[in-house]
Amino acid sequence: MHRCGHIALAGAPNVGKSSLLNALVGQHLAIVSPKAQATRLPVTGLRTDADTQFIFHDLPGLLEPGYLLQSRMRELALEAIRRMDLVLHLHPAPDAPAPPFERLAGLPQPPAAPVLVVYTKGDLLSATRRAELEREALVVAARGDDGIERLLDRIRPALPERDFEYDPEDLGVQPVRFFVVEYLREAAFELLGDELPYAFTAEVEEFRESERPVYIRVNLFVERESQKGIVIGRGGQTIKALGAQARARLEELIGTPVYLDLWVKALPNWRKNPSALARFGFPETSPQLSGT
Ligand SMILES: Nc1nc2c(ncn2[C@@H]2O[C@H](COP(=O)(O)OP(=O)(O)O)[C@@H](O)[C@H]2O)c(=O)[nH]1
Ligand SMILES: [Mg+2]
Structure with missing residues (x-):
């Protein structure tokens, strides 16, 4: 059983x-x-x-x-x-x-x-x-x-008595692109100070899985033009460190070398914008759930 x-x-x-x-x-x-x-x-x-x-x-x-x-x-x-x-x-x-x-x-x-x-x-x-x-x-x-x-x-x-839902070998269920964004955000929390990580997100633009290293092009989003320079850092130091940290985690997860091609963009006030939120995986849910 x-x-x-x-x-x-x-x-x-x-x-x-x-x-x-x-x-x-x-x-x-x-x-x-x-x-x-x-x-x-x-x-x-x-x-x-x-x-x-x-x-x-x-x-x-x-x-x-x-x-x-x-x-x-x-x-x-x-x-x-x-x-x-x-x-x-x-x-x-x-x-x-x-x-x-x-x-x-x-x-x-x-x-x-x-x-x-x-x-x-x-x-x-x-x-x-x-x-x-x-x-x-x-x-x-x-x-x-x-x-x-x-x-x-x-x-x-x-737990209820029933059959397994997933292969016993699996550890996760979300696609690799989900973890690309998450690991970049984790690096942002570590490297971008106290406030900026909250205005930061990422979106995978292109994913060439059959290439070695795996090629992943990602847009990094902040909320204002003036924040882009902070993400890039002097001589590109910060963005390089962000990429290195996220890449190490990703390579551990998927077990193959990865190349992260990172681009920084501003998307004004995305955290308050319903369509931007939907695009990043936060769609509107039914109103009775929002409750108080
Ligand atoms: N000392 C100690 N710190 C922990 C432990 N688990 C988590 N932390 C720290 O608590 C902070 C928040 O952890 P996190 O897992 O992100 O919490 P979450 O926000 O509830 O998901 C991090 O700095 C962790 O390193 C633990 O077992 N012992
Ligand atoms: Mg948490």
């Missing part, structure tokens, strides 16, 4: 959702940053252990939206939560206890799926405090893959 189900990694921004997804899957699929709101679109990661297939969904952090892109991110997260078999409510262990999930999510009632509180960043606790918290809840740390097996043991019985 097989078990297979969908599990959300949900919580506030910066609690360690993406890091935990990567630890669960054993590959750097989801981008990680000390800056909040790096994850914009759900990232799906698979783990198949003998008779169980775990389909994890790393979701954008739940917060009060400040502009249209953030509203779309929130809608995507809430829409995903409605389709789950289990919701993991991630909360940093040093800030335990976690608030009720529905309060965090701004929902009138808890989701239909069961919610399991998981305390993250357990490595930041003293041994005494950790032992105390572990008596009442699950504590994990993505750093050091700590508590992962115990977490999987808790999840397994909550």
Whole structure:
């Protein structure tokens, strides 16, 4: 008998959702940053252990939206939560206890799926405090893959008995072009200061998979002409570093050499523009989901 189900990694921004997804899957699929709101679109990661297939969904952090892109991110997260078999409510262990999930999510009632509180960043606790918290809840740390097996043991019985949805060998389900954009955004969070990463996105323009190295032409978008120079950097240093970092991740993911051909463009205020957002993967969802 097989078990297979969908599990959300949900919580506030910066609690360690993406890091935990990567630890669960054993590959750097989801981008990680000390800056909040790096994850914009759900990232799906698979783990198949003998008779169980775990389909994890790393979701954008739940917060009060400040502009249209953030509203779309929130809608995507809430829409995903409605389709789950289990919701993991991630909360940093040093800030335990976690608030009720529905309060965090701004929902009138808890989701239909069961919610399991998981305390993250357990490595930041003293041994005494950790032992105390572990008596009442699950504590994990993505750093050091700590508590992962115990977490999987808790999840397994909550998954429905049914056949696998994906090949047991697969780790991800999204196309390579998705990860091209994500890894470039991750590099942007690291290299472009505090504000600019939020105005930054990328779009794959051309993808020649049969070439060696694989040729990928990408447009990098910022919101103002004046920001283009910052992305390029003196003598092209910054854009070169962005490309190198993203390329290293991509080559690890697909196992072949990659050539990234990067071009910088300005798309004024794209984060507030419905058609630009739709183009970048944030279409309008049905109005009843936006809720309050
Ligand atoms: N000490 C510690 N830091 C962590 C752990 N997991 C994540 N972090 C850090 O917390 C920050 C946010 O992580 P991220 O996974 O991007 O959080 P998300 O916004 O919830 O997806 C990053 O700086 C991570 O390196 C952990 O287990 N221990
Ligand atoms: Mg994240």
